[in-house]
Amino acid sequence: MDHAPTRSPRPDPDDLARSLHTPLDQITVEHADLIEAVRRRVVVGQSVPVPVAAFNSSI
Amino acid sequence: MLKVHSRCDLSCDHCYVYQHADQTWRGRPVRMPPATVRAAARRIAEHAREHQLPDVHVVLHGGEPLLLGAAGLREVLAELRATITPWTRLDLRMQTNGVLLDEELCQVLVDHDVRVGVSFDGDRAANDRHRVFAHGGSSHEQVRRALALLRRPAYRSSYAGILCTVDVRNDPDRVYEALLAESPPRVDLLLPHATWDHPPQRPGPGATPYADWLGRIHRRWVDDGQPGSIRLFEALRPGGGGTEAFGLAPADVLVVEADGTWEQVDSLKTAYHGAAGTGFDVFDHSVDEAAGHPGVAVRQDGVQGLCATCRACPVVDRCGGGLYAHRWRTGSGFDNPSVYCADLFRLIDSVDAYPGPAQAPPSEWSTASPLDDLLDDLATGHGSPQTVRRLADDQLAITRMLLAACREMSDSAAAWETLADLELTAPEAVRAVLEHPFVRPWLVHRLDPAARSDVGAAADPLPALAVAAAVRAGVPVTVDVPVRADAITVPTLGSLLLPGLGERAEVTVLPGGFRVRGGSADRTVLLDAGEPSAGWRPVRNVPAGRLLIEDGDPYRDCYGQPVAARLDDPAVQALGRTLVEAWRVVCRDVPAHAASLDGGLRVVVPLAPDPARPLRSATARHAFGAVAVTPHPDPETVAVLLVHEWQHAKLGAVLDRYDLVTPGQGTRITVPWRPDPRPPEGVLQGVYAHLAVTQVWRSRAATDNGDASAHAARFLAWTREGADALLASRSLTAAGERFVGQLRHALEETRVGSG
Incomplete structure (x- = not known):
């Protein structure tokens, strides 16, 4: 049995590119799934520790 | 593919344009006239708009496209960029023999973000076997000089790779080493065009000399740790996705000849005179009409478009029947396996039998050439400005999605409507605001369920974003803005600290500034005044540049270490x-x-x-x-x-x-x-x-x-x-x-x- 946590699917890059051509007032209708994918990946995902959320260098 | 120049300064005896069955080049204009370039660009833009395509790939081809010269090339590229980029991302490429490439032409290519593939067959003996001038002289040094130019940091972003045509009489090790010595981002190995009517040369006793020759290079490449991309081998892997020459993906290439006629993929010129013709042209016919030609349509059918022998073959998903042109036989047309069928079968077997220790598992990534290109460019260590802009576009798209997600939580319909309206009338103003680096942290903080209920919960960002965009656009609007700790932050512009504002303030955008009223406070901020208005803390620019020093936006505090308070x-x-x-x-x-x-x-x-x-x-x-x-x-x-x-x-x-x-x-x-x-x-x-x-x-x-x-x-x-x-x-x-x-x-x- 695989106990590895499931990662939220990433937003489709082509959908992201296409969304730039959609006016804001139509985004929620035309890209509802993409909004949810981004929200899950970017917002919910951040509560999981991301190793390099803020990478501090020491040169 | 645009045939912008129909003549060539080399006289390669393996060239399918001039030396094979099709001779239609003889009746075509030497260079594509400006009106034809314009018509082709409009057709491509029309197609991208109608189908909402995220990307379009345009390859300048010939003949030899560099025969246009710097000025001619600049005109063509400017026309394509101006006409197509408003509708889609334009990936511009060029295939050249490299002979004429100089610094001026390189700069034109870099300026217009064109990536160049150079035709080069390897070491001097290999290259000069075919790639010679009409007088028989070698082109090797000229091409190597072109490749050296493209390796320079200033031009590296335009270096797409090398296209090498296979000749099994050449030494595969020497060819491999000569190609790698040029540090190409990618190499593609091309089987010489042949048909069942005109089969490829097969010197020696072996039945599959092309598989043997390519297999030798594959083994070297794997043993060396796969130093760079060799497209043919990657395409043939399980799940490799294929190319125009391999795999079952639908054909997606159309050619515009120098006279404006739409043609099918130009390798068909090897089959018979006029084989690539469609009867359509860019002046009177759309891309969809050209793509509806039966010769194109049959190549959309995947395995069902192949002959019975291929359909029954266990590796059909890998070779896809080989290059369409290589299937031609008078009488049965294209309803045959590739003339390289035996070689392809053996080569696939060789690739599978020698995956090497570092072979990557099949992955969705290996099929995505735009991703490959983006990663390859960034792997140079820097990445071109165009690649960075692509990354910025991605970030903007993500921010817009987060903004839309925040809309559901916003109680300010006016703010959303303002942003939506402004995006139509003043898109640059909205983009400038949404690209501000600390808008996304604000939106994320607002949406984060873990942060939503605590004392640090984020205020609704939409009103402040609407004000910022309206100020930048010079559009008068009035929006209610939440106040945090007696302050309002207007992203990209600054913060207003005004005791007594209360929890919400009415912000009215005026010419050159805005007025804030809330609680017991009433203040007008004029942005272009010599001295900042009282309480107004503007974001400050670095002189002579677009760089901002941000020391006021509260959401800049996202680095896991303390940020400085406002500097004097x-x-x-x-x-x-x-x-x-x-x-x-x-x-x-x-x-x-x-x-x-x-x-x-x-x-x-x-x-x-x-x-x-x-x-x-x-x-x-x-x-x-x-x-x-x-x-x-x-x-x-x-x-x-x-x-x-x-x-x-x-x-x-x-x-x-x-x-x-x-x-x-x-x-x-x-x-x-x-x-x-x-x-x-x-x-x-x-x-x-x-x-x-x-x-x-x-x-x-x-x-x-x-x-x-x-x-x-x-x-x-x-x-x-x-x-x-x-x-x-x-x-x-x-x-x-x-x-x-x-x-x-x-x-x-x-x-x-x-x-």
Whole structure:
């Protein structure tokens, strides 16, 4: 049995590119799934520790 | 594919355009007239608009496209960019023999973001077997000079790779070594065009000489750790996705000839005279009409479009029946296996039998050439400004999605409507606001369910964003804006601190400023006044640049370490001078890194001073376009910090879209630059930053007698060890392995190329 946590699917890059051509007032209708994918990946995902959320260098 | 020039300055005897069955070039104009270029560009733009295509790939082809000259080429490229880019992302390519390439032409290509494939068959003997001038003279030196030009940092972004036509009489080892010596981002190996009517040469007793020859190169390539991309081998792997020559993907290439006629893929010229014709042209027919031609339509059917022999073959999903043109036989047409069928079958067997220790598993990434291109470009260490703009576009798209998600939580319909209206009437104003690096952290904080209920819950960002966009657009609107700690932040512009405002304020945008009324307070802020209005703390610019010093936006506090409070004017001026000088230093050291910074770095955040750690810098994953640094007076030092942190910003943007590291493995890797074992993503970030810093120190070492060489050697060793540890860890996805492999190659090139 695989106990590895499931990662939220990433937003489709082509959908992201296409969304730039959609006016804001139509985004929620035309890209509802993409909004949810981004929200899950970017917002919910951040509560999981991301190793390099803020990478501090020491040169 | 646009045939912008129908003649060539070489006279290669294996050329399918002039030397094979089709001779239609004889009746076509020498160069594509401007009106034809314009009509073709309009057809492509029309198609992209109607189908909402995210990308369109246009290849300038010939004949020899460089025969247009710099001015002619510039005209064509400008027309394509101006007509098509309003509707889609335009990926411009060129296939050339390279003979005429000089610095002026390279600059035209870089200026218009064109990536160039150069036809080159390997070592001198191999290349000159076919690729000669009409008088029989060698083209080898001219082509090598062209490849050397494309390797220069200034032009590297236009170097797409090498196209090598196979001749089994050549020594495969020498060809392989000659190709690799040119450090191409990608190599493609092309089987010479042939049909059942005119089969390929098969010298010697072997039944599959092409498989044997290519198999030898494949083995060398695998044994060498796959130093760079060889498209043919990658396409033939299970799940490799294929190319025009292999696989079952629908055909997606149309050709515009110099006279404006639509044609099918031009390799069909090898089959018979007129084989590629459609009867359509760009003046009277759309892309859809041309794509509806039966010869194109049959190639949309996948395995069902193949002959019975292919449909029954166990490797049909790999070779896809081979190149369409290679199936031709008089009588049965294209309803045959490829004339290279036996070779392809054996080659696939060879590829499977010798995967090598580093072969990546099949992956979705290996099919996505735009991703490959983007990663390959970034793996040079810097990435072109155009690639950085693509990353910025991704970030903008993500921010717009987050904005839309926030709309559901907003009680200000007016703010949303203002933003939506302004995006139609003043798109640059809205874009400038949404691209501000600290808008996304604000939106994320607002949406984060973990933060929503605590005392630090974010205020609704939409009203302030609407005000910022309206001020930038000069459009009068009135919006209710939440007040936090007696302050209103207007992203990209500044913050107003006004005691007595209460919890909400009415903000009215006026010409040149805005008026704020709330609680007992009423203040008009004029942005262009000599002295800032009382309580107004404007964001300050670095002189003579687009860079902002952001020390007021509360959401800049996203670096995991304290940010500086607002600097006084002398401190800002000093930091600005240092940044300007640091920018010049980067330009002096590695111009390509300066261009990359120019492409996307917009904001610098001062970090709080800490006597124990006076020199620090940071990047935040949610704040693309910004880096944080401790104000430091030495531009040489700050230059390194900027380059280092910008690497993290770019890679963070890539990781937003693509998985380069296999998630959930829990792997830890020992690295030379830190005592604690690091997760793979941390190592990847470190390697990418250190590659850039290596390039900076190597450049300095060329003119510096001090300790630059020692710094360069240390970062080189760190980068090499980190990259090798990553590759050995088996924690990377296929895309990640490719990226680190390319990066490793760039590192060795840095080592060799900079003294």
